[in-house]
Amino acid sequence: MRYFSSVNDLGSLQLALHEAIEIKNDRFKYVELGKNKTLLMVFFNSSLRTRLSTQKAAMNLGMNVIVLDVNQGAWKLETEHGVVMDGDKSEHLLEAIPVMGCYCDIIGVRSFAGLKDREYDYAETVFNQFVKYSGRPVFAMETATVHPLQAFADLITIEEHKEVKRPKVVLTWAPHPKALPQAVPNSFAEWMNAADVDFVVTHPEGYELDPRFVENAVVEYNQMKALSGADFVYAKNWSCPGVTSPANYGQVICKDMGWTIDEEHMSWTNDAHFMHCLPVRRNMIVTDNVIEGPRSLVIPEAANREISATVVLKRMLEDLK
Numbered sequence: 001m002r003y004f005s006s007v008n009d010l011g012s013l014q015l016a017l018h019e020a021i022e023i024k025n026d027r028f029k030y031v032e033l034g035k036n037k038t039l040l041m042v043f044f045n046s047s048l049r050t051r052l053s054t055q056k057a058a059m060n061l062g063m064n065v066i067v068l069d070v071n072q073g074a075w076k077l078e079t080e081h082g083v084v085m086d087g088d089k090s091e092h093l094l095e096a097i098p099v100m101g102c103y104c105d106i107i108g109v110r111s112f113a114g115l116k117d118r119e120y121d122y123a124e125t126v127f128n129q130f131v132k133y134s135g136r137p138v139f140a141m142e143t144a145t146v147h148p149l150q151a152f153a154d155l156i157t158i159e160e161h162k163e164v165k166r167p168k169v170v171l172t173w174a175p176h177p178k179a180l181p182q183a184v185p186n187s188f189a190e191w192m193n194a195a196d197v198d199f200v201v202t203h204p205e206g207y208e209l210d211p212r213f214v215e216n217a218v219v220e221y222n223q224m225k226a227l228s229g230a231d232f233v234y235a236k237n238w239s240c241p242g243v244t245s246p247a248n249y250g251q252v253i254c255k256d257m258g259w260t261i262d263e264e265h266m267s268w269t270n271d272a273h274f275m276h277c278l279p280v281r282r283n284m285i286v287t288d289n290v291i292e293g294p295r296s297l298v299i300p301e302a303a304n305r306e307i308s309a310t311v312v313l314k315r316m317l318e319d320l321k
């Protein structure tokens with residue numbers, strides 16, 4: 001595997017899930033594979049889970065790891081093409097990327113959506129420059145529009161905890177004080193559409209996700225109806241994707257606390273498991289009781305980030321020239 005940003009990059013999802021279970025049972029099985037290979041993780045944004053789990057995954061495979069926090073200690077990087085660089089940016093991404101490629105074998109990139117220009121974000125401008133100019137295999141650690149390592153870990157978690165063959169999985173929007181990217185719900189929708197689950201999305205009007213991710217999933221605007229009979233409730237906030245209202249792209253257009261997942265919401269479900277990618281704002285997205293309750297899977301999801309990253313890095317190491 002040369003690039004990883006989509007469920008399609010893995011080939012058979014069934015095989016990838018088998019590999020995840022194999023690695024979870026023996027996470028050092030492929031410790032020789034990464035000997036003398038270096039992973040570079042480039043962060044344009046903050047992270048706790050992605051940083052730790054991806055480094056741990058690389059260590060499971062015997063790799064060396066370098067972490068670059070672009071905003072802490074590196075030169076300020078210009079990303080736009082054709083600008084006169086007379087401001088505070090000392091270096092252009094177009095030199096920085098091939099330079100980064102000189103020191104490593106595989107690159108992971110975290111670069112969130114700016115949420116100002118839909119076209120720029122949805123063209124995956126920064127991630128695609130890494131693909132084009134680094135000369136290395138590149139994987140997404142949450143880019144402008146996707147977070148596939150999270151969606152893969154979430155699917156592993158659902159596989160481990162499902163109590164029926166084809167569970168009902170509901171992705172529900174929930175309120176948040178700040179504008180957040182659509183990467184997590186985009187990837188979650190993409191992966192659930194590829195998995196053997198009954199998938200429903202619910203959100204207030206105006207929050208319609210990009211059709212390329214939500215595809216033919218059922219969209220139910222009535223949250224109570226959507227949650228009815230759910231086996232898994234996946235809560236997440238996202239800002240306006242600008243699909244039905246382009247002028248509002250990246251904005252908070254609803255703050256309705258009626259969408260917060262509390263025990264009453266969970267009582268409409270089939271004793272569902274609660275899921276969230278973390279970090280989560282308590283009593284905005286979900287109440288203390290639900291996240292601390294016996295059906296909460298937020299910690300197992302985070303633990304499975306190590307497994308999804310190990311599978312992805314293993315696939316990339318196997319295909320290094």
Ligand code: AN0
Nearest residue numbers: 180181183184277278279
């Ligand atoms: C980010 C987001 O919503 O995309 C990262 C989630 C993994 N969350 C925040 O910025 C709070």
Ligand code: CP
Nearest residue numbers: 047048049050277278
């Ligand atoms: N879920 C997730 O990606 O968390 P971080 O932002 O802490 O990496």
